[in-house]
Amino acid sequence: MIHHLIFLCFCITPFLSLALAVDTISGNETLSGDRTLLSSGGGNFVLGFFHPGNSSRYYIGIWYRRVPTQTIVWVANREAPISDSNSAQLTVLNGNLVLLNESRSVIWSTGLNSTNSNNSNVVAVLLDDGNLVLRDGSGSGSNSSVGEYLWESFDHPDRTWLPGGKIAYDKRTQRRQLLTSWKNSEDPAPGLFSLELDPNGRQYIIRWNRTEQYWTSGSWNDHIFSLVPEMRLNYIYNFSYVDNVNESYFTYSLYNPSTISRFIMDVSGQVKMLSWDNRDWTLFWSQPRQQCEVYAYCGAFGTCGQTSMPFCNCLPGFRNKSDSDWSLGDFSGGCVRELDLQCESNRTNGRRDKFFARPNMGLPEHPQPLMVGSASECESACLDNCSCSAYAYDGNGCSLWNGELLNLQQLTEGVGNERTINIRLSASSSVFSGSKNNKGIIIGAIVGSIAVFLAILAIVMAIIWRRRRKTVSKSVEGSLVAFGYKDLQSATKNFSDKLGGGGFGSVFKGILPDSTVIAVKKLESINQGEKQFRTEVSTIGTIQHVNLVRLRGFCSEGSKKLLVYDHMENGSLDSHLFKAKEPKVLEWQKRYQIALGIARGLQYLHEKCRDCIIHCDIKPENILLDSEFCPKVADFGLAKLVGRDFSRVLTTMRGTRGYLAPEWISGVAITAKADVYSYGMVLFELVSGRRNSENSEDGKVKFFPSWAASVTIDGGDVLELLDPILDRSADVEEVLKICKVACWCIQDDENIRPSIGQVVQILEGLMDVNLPPVPRSLQVFVESQEHIVFFTESSSSGQSSSQTKSNTSSASSHSKPSTQSTN
Structure with a gap:
C-alpha cells in the first residue's frame, strides 16, 4: 500500500528529480521521467533515466549516488536509446523487466521465458552492490539469496566491473561474458574493445572488434596475474578465482567496504582500475601500459605516436573521418583519403598513383609477402593492383597491404623495429603539389651542393688535423676509444684535478688535445683479465640513453684500469642539494624533472x-647534471665490472650506507628492487634539500624519511617537508606524489616496492599512486628514537668536489641490528 501511495506522489510531480523510497519495481509500478530507484541497504546506487554528456538520447542506467559527477556503471538499452524519458516507461511485464518507448513498444527486455515463476509476483530490485535483479516477489524480501534471482545485471555487464561481479565463461553454453567499451564518452553503444576470460590459461585478454587479441593479463598464480605486477602494490581489492562444472570466473571484493572502486573497459582500449578519493576518480593502474599498444586505436590510415599529443594523427593525404567522434575520444573511424586514387577514377589523364614514404613506422599486421628483386618491382606490384594501399621493401623482401591500413605506429628512430612504409596516394594529392615539389627540388639541389662542399672541406681538415694532433688513442673498439695511460695522464695533468672519489675509485677532470673536457675514473680492486675487462667495458659502452652518462672510452694496461666519460658542467646532484656555497637555487620544477630523469635512466638499465x-649505488653523488640540468646516472654497470660477489659478507659490499636496501644484510638475492630502494631515499633528499640523517643539537639523529612518511600518510602539510630555500614554492600535488612514491620505494619487503617502470608511469602522470603503508623499519626508528647503523663500507663516487658525508639507515625488520657490525 505504501508503495502505491509513493508512486502516486511521483505521478503528481513528473518534473522533479525524485527517488522512490523503495528499491523495488513491482508489476503495477513504472519508472519514467526523473523518477529513480534507490538501492536497498545503504543507498549506494541509483537507477533511472540519464543522458550522457551533451547527448539528447536517453538511457536506463545505474550510477553512484555519493559521487558528485554522475558515473554510470550499467546501461540497459545501450543500442536502443529513446528521445523522451517522460513518455518512456521501465516496468515489469509478463515476468520481465522491460523498457517501453513513446509508442509503448518494447525496445529492451531481460528476455526471460518466465515459466518457472508466477509472473504477477516478479519484481525488480536494485541491490546496494549495484546489482539490478529480478526475483519472485513472493519470496522473503529484497535480500533473497543469489540462487533465487531470475535475472541479474551482474550477468550482463557493459563497460564496468563492480566488486562482487564477475566476467565469466559459461562451460555449458560456451558463452563468454564481455566487458565492452562505450563507443565514445557520449554514446554507451558497444565499442570495439572488449575484455573476456580465457578459461584455458586462467587469464583475461582484450580483443579489438572481437577478433584481434592485443593484450593478456598473463596466467593467474593464485595471487596476481603474471603480467600485471602492479597487483603486488594492491591493498584495495581481493581477487579470487572460481572454477566449477558450470562456469569459471574471477571475482573481487574490497578490503575496505567503504571504498568506492571499479574496473572499466575504457574507450581508450585500456582496462583501468579506478578509485574515488572524495574529489575525483584516481587511476590505480591501466593495461596495456602504453596507449599505442592498443590495436588499431587510431582507426584506418591513422597513426599512433606515443611521444606526441594527441596520440592519433592522419597520414599525409588523409583527413579525419569524423571530427565530432575524434573530439569525443573515438578514433575508431580513422581517416579517409582527401582525394580518390587515380586508379579508382574514370578520368586518370594518363597519370598513375604515387607513393609517399613514411619513415620510422611500426608496420601494419597481416602483410602480403611478395618475392621480388628490387624496391621498384615491389612498387610496380602495388601499382598494378588498385586495392593495394601501401608497400614496404627492406632488401629481404616485399610486403604489400590491401585495403585499409590498421595499427600504424609512429616510432622513435633507434627503437630497433621501425621501417619505412610507402603510402599510395592520388597523383593529384597536395602532398605531391607541383609548385611545392619544384620548390623542394630547387632547395634540395642547393642544400645538396652545399653539403657536398662541406663534406669535402671536412675531410681535408680532418686529414690535416690528424697529422698535426698528438695521438691519444691506440685503437677503437666499437664506439669506444682505447686510450693509452700516458695520454690520460697528460690530459688530467697527472691526475691533479680531483672531482670525487669512493669505493669504485677516484674521478679526475681532464682535457683532450681537441679541447674536449672529460672525466676520468681510476678504478680500484679490479681483478679481471684484459679480455674480460674489455668485453665488459664494450657492453657498457653500447648502453646509451639521455639519462645515462656516456662512456667515451677506457684504458687497460696491466693493473691500470680507467674509464673515460663526458664531463658534466653542473657536477653532481649533491653539490646542488647539500652545499651551502652553491648560489643557484634548484627550483622545484627542476627537482621534479630530475626525479623523473633518474627514474627513466634506471628503467633503461633495468x-x-x-x-x-x-x-647498486644510487645516491646524489652518482647523479650528474649537464648544462641544462638534465640528470645523468653515473657508474652504472660498475658493480659487475669490479666483480662484486653479492654472497660475500657485509664488510665486502660496496655501496653507501643510508641508501642500501635491507636485503643487503638479509641473505636474499639482490634484485633491481635494491636500486628502487636507493632511488626512494634520493627522492626524500630531493624534497628536503638535506641528508636523510642529521644530528640535532641534542645529540639525537633526525631521520627525514620517518617524518616525511608520517606527514604524507596522515594527510599533513607536505609543503612543510620542502627545502626551506624554496619558500614553499612548489606544486603541492607533485610534492605529495613524490613523497608517496618515495614511501613505496623504501618498503622493507622488496615485493611491495614498485618497479622503476611503474615509478616512471606515475611521475609521467600515466598512473596514479595510492597512499603507501608505513615501512616497518621507519616505525622501529620512531619507536626507538635512536638510529641503528648496520651498514659498514661507504663509497662516494661521481663528480663531486668533496667526499660523501656519512649516512645511516634505519633498522630493518628483516634483521637483528644488535648482531651487525657497526664499524
Whole structure:
C-alpha cells in the first residue's frame, strides 16, 4: 500500500528529480521521467533515466549516488536509446523487466521465458552492490539469496566491473561474458574493445572488434596475474578465482567496504582500475601500459605516436573521418583519403598513383609477402593492383597491404623495429603539389651542393688535423676509444684535478688535445683479465640513453684500469642539494624533472637492456647534471665490472650506507628492487634539500624519511617537508606524489616496492599512486628514537668536489641490528 501511495506522489510531480523510497519495481509500478530507484541497504546506487554528456538520447542506467559527477556503471538499452524519458516507461511485464518507448513498444527486455515463476509476483530490485535483479516477489524480501534471482545485471555487464561481479565463461553454453567499451564518452553503444576470460590459461585478454587479441593479463598464480605486477602494490581489492562444472570466473571484493572502486573497459582500449578519493576518480593502474599498444586505436590510415599529443594523427593525404567522434575520444573511424586514387577514377589523364614514404613506422599486421628483386618491382606490384594501399621493401623482401591500413605506429628512430612504409596516394594529392615539389627540388639541389662542399672541406681538415694532433688513442673498439695511460695522464695533468672519489675509485677532470673536457675514473680492486675487462667495458659502452652518462672510452694496461666519460658542467646532484656555497637555487620544477630523469635512466638499465643492469649505488653523488640540468646516472654497470660477489659478507659490499636496501644484510638475492630502494631515499633528499640523517643539537639523529612518511600518510602539510630555500614554492600535488612514491620505494619487503617502470608511469602522470603503508623499519626508528647503523663500507663516487658525508639507515625488520657490525 505504501508503495502505491509513493508512486502516486511521483505521478503528481513528473518534473522533479525524485527517488522512490523503495528499491523495488513491482508489476503495477513504472519508472519514467526523473523518477529513480534507490538501492536497498545503504543507498549506494541509483537507477533511472540519464543522458550522457551533451547527448539528447536517453538511457536506463545505474550510477553512484555519493559521487558528485554522475558515473554510470550499467546501461540497459545501450543500442536502443529513446528521445523522451517522460513518455518512456521501465516496468515489469509478463515476468520481465522491460523498457517501453513513446509508442509503448518494447525496445529492451531481460528476455526471460518466465515459466518457472508466477509472473504477477516478479519484481525488480536494485541491490546496494549495484546489482539490478529480478526475483519472485513472493519470496522473503529484497535480500533473497543469489540462487533465487531470475535475472541479474551482474550477468550482463557493459563497460564496468563492480566488486562482487564477475566476467565469466559459461562451460555449458560456451558463452563468454564481455566487458565492452562505450563507443565514445557520449554514446554507451558497444565499442570495439572488449575484455573476456580465457578459461584455458586462467587469464583475461582484450580483443579489438572481437577478433584481434592485443593484450593478456598473463596466467593467474593464485595471487596476481603474471603480467600485471602492479597487483603486488594492491591493498584495495581481493581477487579470487572460481572454477566449477558450470562456469569459471574471477571475482573481487574490497578490503575496505567503504571504498568506492571499479574496473572499466575504457574507450581508450585500456582496462583501468579506478578509485574515488572524495574529489575525483584516481587511476590505480591501466593495461596495456602504453596507449599505442592498443590495436588499431587510431582507426584506418591513422597513426599512433606515443611521444606526441594527441596520440592519433592522419597520414599525409588523409583527413579525419569524423571530427565530432575524434573530439569525443573515438578514433575508431580513422581517416579517409582527401582525394580518390587515380586508379579508382574514370578520368586518370594518363597519370598513375604515387607513393609517399613514411619513415620510422611500426608496420601494419597481416602483410602480403611478395618475392621480388628490387624496391621498384615491389612498387610496380602495388601499382598494378588498385586495392593495394601501401608497400614496404627492406632488401629481404616485399610486403604489400590491401585495403585499409590498421595499427600504424609512429616510432622513435633507434627503437630497433621501425621501417619505412610507402603510402599510395592520388597523383593529384597536395602532398605531391607541383609548385611545392619544384620548390623542394630547387632547395634540395642547393642544400645538396652545399653539403657536398662541406663534406669535402671536412675531410681535408680532418686529414690535416690528424697529422698535426698528438695521438691519444691506440685503437677503437666499437664506439669506444682505447686510450693509452700516458695520454690520460697528460690530459688530467697527472691526475691533479680531483672531482670525487669512493669505493669504485677516484674521478679526475681532464682535457683532450681537441679541447674536449672529460672525466676520468681510476678504478680500484679490479681483478679481471684484459679480455674480460674489455668485453665488459664494450657492453657498457653500447648502453646509451639521455639519462645515462656516456662512456667515451677506457684504458687497460696491466693493473691500470680507467674509464673515460663526458664531463658534466653542473657536477653532481649533491653539490646542488647539500652545499651551502652553491648560489643557484634548484627550483622545484627542476627537482621534479630530475626525479623523473633518474627514474627513466634506471628503467633503461633495468628493463630495456638485453640483460638487467643493477646499479647498486644510487645516491646524489652518482647523479650528474649537464648544462641544462638534465640528470645523468653515473657508474652504472660498475658493480659487475669490479666483480662484486653479492654472497660475500657485509664488510665486502660496496655501496653507501643510508641508501642500501635491507636485503643487503638479509641473505636474499639482490634484485633491481635494491636500486628502487636507493632511488626512494634520493627522492626524500630531493624534497628536503638535506641528508636523510642529521644530528640535532641534542645529540639525537633526525631521520627525514620517518617524518616525511608520517606527514604524507596522515594527510599533513607536505609543503612543510620542502627545502626551506624554496619558500614553499612548489606544486603541492607533485610534492605529495613524490613523497608517496618515495614511501613505496623504501618498503622493507622488496615485493611491495614498485618497479622503476611503474615509478616512471606515475611521475609521467600515466598512473596514479595510492597512499603507501608505513615501512616497518621507519616505525622501529620512531619507536626507538635512536638510529641503528648496520651498514659498514661507504663509497662516494661521481663528480663531486668533496667526499660523501656519512649516512645511516634505519633498522630493518628483516634483521637483528644488535648482531651487525657497526664499524
